Amino acid sequence: MPLHTNYGGIIQAYALQRAIRDLGHRAFVDTDDPVPLRRRALHRVWAVRRAVRMLLPARVDWGWRAPREVLAPQQRFVRRHLSTPSAVKRADTARGRARLARRFDTFVVGSDQVWRAAYAEIPEEFLEVIEEFHGDRPRRISYAASFGRDDIDEYSEAERARATELIRRFDAISVREESGIRICAEEFGVRAERHLDPTMLLTPDHYRGLIARSRTTTAPATAPAAGRTLIYRLDATDDMLRAERAIAERVGAPPMELLPTQAPRSYAEYAADRARFDRPSVEHWLASIASADFVVTDSYHGCVFSILFNRPFVVHANARRGAARFESLLGVFGLEHHRADASAAGIDERVFAPDWDRVNRVLDAERERARAYLVANL
Structure with a gap:
């Protein structure tokens, strides 16, 4: 692709x-x-x-x-x-x-x-x-x-x-x-x-190495989402927005949007605040998931890297982009309860304290x- x-x-x-x-x-x-x-x-x-x-x-x-x-x-x-x-x-x-x-x-x-x-x-x-x-x-x-x-x-x-x-x-x-x-x-x-x-064939340490090496040229923050609820959203829905607010309040960590929320309308607007509009580098994207207190996402790979980095997460399976992917991935690791349903009230309390030892054993065997x-x- x-x-x-x-x-x-x-x-x-x-x-x-x-x-x-x-x-x-x-x-x-x-x-x-x-x-x-x-x-x-x-x-x-x-x-x-x-x-x-x-x-x-x-x-x-x-x-x-x-x-x-x-x-x-x-x-x-x-x-x-x-x-x-x-x-x-x-x-x-x-x-x-x-x-x-x-x-x-x-x-x-x-x-x-x-x-x-x-x-x-x-x-x-x-x-x-x-x-x-x-x-x-x-x-x-x-x-x-x-x-x-x-x-x-x-x-x-x-x-x-x-x-x-x-x-x-x-x-x-x-x-x-x-x-x-x-x-x-x-x-x-x-x-x-x-x-x-x-x-998932590569280890979390491999990705942390990419993040560390990128600092020599791009100087991203080592933990850009530390103390935050990371919001990695591809398609906004009312259900997801409600879940983001509810989880940020439950976790006690303020939300942080990973992607820009709008495109610049002119060069002058872009030049005045590039950081507001530029999409993060791949290394910054990785570092954000790795350092987040909690991840809320509708992205398949947002879900993958939450698992890899052992970050608590909730995923809204994006049916338009392909829901079968989420069902299979979560099923492999016994994390089906991390898929949010149609209301924020339906979030399973187990998502806040996953059994990462068990997940990592499954990951090692699958790898x-x-x-x-x-x-x-x-």
Whole structure:
């Protein structure tokens, strides 16, 4: 998936690349589709145009520059930590596809909602680009690939048929949700295993190391949410707003919004208070969750990192973005009671004192099982 605004999407791509490298392999992340030569030439022209526009003062071209300025802290992480060559882009011809297949031993698909038709390109995400190649190499596997939902009703009939054809060429299939196992069996006739989101393959100490190293260049606070109830909200609802107020009062820690609540309307407004509008860096995002007294979120990866950092939390499963993800994740760790219902009054008191020793034992076992899958299939 594109590595643009989604913190979870960026960090899970980083984590899977790092986990594979830690096993002794060279790993690269590619988010492209095959692009014809003519369009690639146009892309180069657009790249030059972008470079020229970036040299102009922001106030001259603010409408175009605004999102790039606001998202710059996130993109620094991508440039610094992710190897993202565009190998697939040149595979628009038979010769290009053959060259791609020779270059890599294994293609890994995963993870964050890559098999959800509303968000991803189907059937491209089932490795259509190397469909015609057979034999021992290149291998095709998925790791914690997510459908996001408990069905594939968003697929067209043509997409279902093509996905069925392509997934049967995979050497091993790993999905992120329990419902994904059933979808693979009933819709595609293949066997799948469930594994952790790739972010959980790395330890909390690894992420704390990223936070610590980032201080040498960006100087974020070491504990930006200490003593606060962290609010990491993607879509505001009345239920969530009520829960935020109730939990902050119950915890006795004032709320802190992790994301900006509005976009700048002009360059002058942005220049007067950049900190108000800039999205936090990935390292600051991590540090905020790690240091919070309590986390209230409707984000899947907000939930993941609350578990990783052992922070008490409540999650409002965002049905529009995919509720099945939350059900499976919370079920693995026995934390179903951390999912808030339709009223703040329904919050279970157990969320304020989780049994982190038990959770961490489950996490260690799941992490080892996931690594064994990767070792066996890479």
